Amino acid sequence: MSRRARPVVSGLAIAFAALAVSAFAGCNGDPASIPISPEPPPRHEMQGDRANTFTIDYTPLGFKVAIAVPEKGQLCIIIPESAQDPAACLGIDPAAMTDALPTGPDRPFGVAYARMGDWSYIVMLTQVGGGVESKEQIEAFVAGAAKPDPALPEVVPQIIGPSPQEKYEILRVKDVPVVKFRLDAGVKPDDPNYDVSTMVHYAGFGGKSAMVSFITSPKDVDKLMPYADATIQSLVLPPHPAPERFGKPKSELEGGGFRQAITILGPLAAIGALLFWWLSTRKKDEPEASPKPALKAKPKPAPKRADEDADDEEEDEDSGER
Secondary structure, eight states, X not given: OOTTTSOOOTTHXXXXXXXXXXXXXXXXXXXXXXXXXXXXXXXGGOOOSEEEEEEEEEGGGTEEEEEEEETTOEEEEEESGGGOOTTTTTTOOHHHHHHHSOOXXXXXXXXXXXXXXXXXXXXXXEEOOOOOOSHHHHHHHHHHHTSOOTTOTTOOOEEEOSBTTBSOEEEEETTEEEEEEEEEOOOOTTSXXXXXXXXXXXXXXXXXXXXXXXXEOGGGHXXXXXXXXXXXXXXXXXXXXXXXXXXXXXXXXXXXOOOOOOOOOSXXXXXXXXXXXXXXXXXXXXXXXXXXXXXXXXXOOOOOOHHHHHHHHHHHHHHHHO
């Protein structure tokens, strides 16, 4: 990701220093049940009307969210590392994924991997810069998210809006406006990246800003949506000073003054790391080729005895006299 596109974050060093000294002390691993309130997907794709949750509380942002997972699913917390449960992460190498993620402004402050038998999704929590308020700024934000990253030329995100005329929608969680949009990489089902080629982003712009991203396969996105929407309904951020003005055209906001947008999208830089991690785990699961039979070494001749050496010397002398 270019330097210009990186999120501008104040107090970044303080935030990650707090992370290092258990800033996630508010993480709560006790399961609870919440109703799934958004419109459900078709009945044959519904995974149940209730979900278990895992709450992540990130104090530097005043951020809190309860990640919703189907009751029969497992949630492996990758970040924060203090919340990792070996039983929930069975078969996964959390340390490998943590090491693969970028450092600095683009590093997520929360990552989790949910598995439900034949489908799964990744949840990523990332800090983003502020300055997005007007309709034009939101459009630039979403368009910037779909801009290909030179470091990942094979990933070309396409915006999948709620309608042909709309590329995003604005939700309201308490007094925090949330921009919801979806990106698809457009890869074929036989591509190894297919299972992580759909990204559903919820960017919350309150007094501070953060993004909750869900990554899954195109065939499973309808299964994901009830749990993604339920997760966002639990979002907590400092309130926006004037949520009713968010998303208005620039011309309507000029009188009250608004900040210039200075950020595009942070989590995209981590997508490449997630793809790399995903592919590396798939390779580990593939059966190894049977080793070739080792070549048998030729047997070494047995050492001669002393009397045999003497006989050889006598034969040599006899042959020399002849």
